[in-house]
Amino acid sequence: MSKITIPFGPQHVALKEPENFMLVLEGEQIQGATVNLGYNHRGMEKAAEERTYLQDLYLIERVCGICSHSHTTCYITNVEELAKCETPKRALAIRTLFAELERVHSHLLWLGVAGYEMGFETLFMYTWRDREQVLDCLELLSGNRVHYSINTIGGVRRDVSAEQKAEVLKRIDYLVERTNYYIKLATEEPTIFARTSKVGMLPPEEALRRNAVGPTARAAGIARDVRKDDPYLIYNELDFKVITHNTNDVYGRLVVRALELVESYKMIKQVLNGLPEGPIAVKVPMRIAPGEAVNHYEAPRGEDIHYLKSNGTDKPERLKVRAPTLANLQSVQYMLEGGWMADVPLVIAAIDPCMSCTDRAVVWDPKLGKKQTYGWAELRKMAIERYKRRGVDFSRLG
């Protein structure tokens, strides 16, 4: 059996990320995997030092389009802590509302991507169609479908009116119904189980050792969630469960995300029905007194942590962002090794990566001395074909 090295980084239809994974194959099985990053490096931390705190709000939002609210809220929490300002309760509640709406849109997005990777395109179309309801809510409340920029230093930019609240609740009721269907699908459909069970195994000791976060860790039974462990915004007043599963595989990650959707709907209803009265923002001076702050936030993908140092001017001294996917990448290496080529797209998709992509896979067989080029789409197709031959076929599900 010759060893084949595949530099693997997708040019993607549904997963928009460039992580370059180097896979060493022995036949069909993966012997070794390394993770190479940096395709998305833009130089934001340096730029942040040259912009004011308010300008940085809009810069930090664009660390990631899918979890933009996570980054601005974590950043603004740091700024407000250093400025020693009392953010009004109503503003915190509105931020929480957006946080959970973001989690819903992100998990639905992921469900669709996972379905697409498995070859279950109908699931992709269903979930993304339903996701439009959430984007409608976000657009209604903030003015934009993505990058809602609802935060400002000292509070939020816009208030929630009674009509908007009614519209959002209506859509959430629709989504609750649809999500129950997805949960049923995820837990009862044998084809999904066949593609995801025992795939991408990450036992709890390894998850802890490699500092995995978010649903990836919770699928290994690790009950860690920043919303419960170190509550921020108004999470200490909301009633919700931390969802874990114990199968340590992609199936577990699927179940965890689906059930987290249910908890998010619960929280959105609680926030909207209990919005505290009061102003939506307080004035904060442009110059922030010297100090340091660190805060973390449970983004849809896991713990997002920010560090901020102020120096008395209107620009930060140092701003550090560690997005959740970086913490999960070391675990991916472990999950890939010992697995099968056919499982690669799904395992990588299962950590819900938030980076950015485009490469082709080059397969070199040293024995034959030939080079062959594959794209992620071809690898995905090959994976689906391989599973079809084993009787796992989504096309009959329509």
Add this chain to the structure above:
Amino acid sequence: MKIIDKLITWSLLKSPWILHFNSGACNGCDIEIVDALTPRYDVERFGIVQKAVPRHADILVVSGPVTLQQAKRLRTIYDQMPEPKFVMAVGACGCSGGVFNGCYGVIPGVHQTLPVSVYVPGCPVRPEAIIDAVVKLIQSVEGKK
């Protein structure tokens, strides 16, 4: 409804195949591009099909401010596309680097790496804007003929 008529007209004449490339974007534009495929916007009914291989594509849709690491790959992909080919720079980042203009890790704006045929502003772009951009692009090509 006028746009729909025009679309139907030339979708009979031409069915543009697009290749999407993320040159270091935050994914905001990318998920809106993918959104264009989903049932609410459903560009496939206009014949716009997303392809995965450069050799099959007519339009290269580029999102992102073009990070240093991606610039060479972007150029390579463009060079592999057969004529006639067009480039659509999507989002504020694609047009000018957007909020990343001034960052050391980017060559701001797709036009500094590839010749751009159409710019689509927005942060992120709306799916309707993407469809509109494809229409305008095709119309301008038809016009030239």
Add this chain to the structure above:
Amino acid sequence: MSEFENEEKIKSALEAKFKGAVTNAVVQRKNRVWAELEAARLPEAAAWLKAEGYDYLATITGFDEGENLGAWYHFTDTHQIVNLKVKTPRANPTLPSVLAVYPGALSYERELEDMFGIKVPGLPPGRRYPLPDDFPTDQYPLRKDWKFVQPEDKEAK
């Protein structure tokens, strides 16, 4: 300060265990403890913190303070965050690795090398992170004396 019992506990234990090497230890607020540590004791402190339940190294924040470079190590048990500051002279910056205790720290330590030029001995061979492959290896963007001037806009053919 009885409302910050847990925080006081870990702060005192840290000061006791690393007598003399820990300075400026403070309980900033609920769930936040900050302290400075002698760089040489870092791997020992990391192992000790892990045994005390701080089994997550959330991230490492490098900094440039002029005469010294250094980094904040943010340890957490997901409730509390214990932040340790270690310094190293600008003339010859180097920090010990904590990979043996926290294998998940690889990307963060590579970042210290790439962005600040702080040598971390013992890292496995591999591609640099996060800078692009052809970025010069003797330039450290996050240092305060590194300035970027954007080249003029040029249209491609």
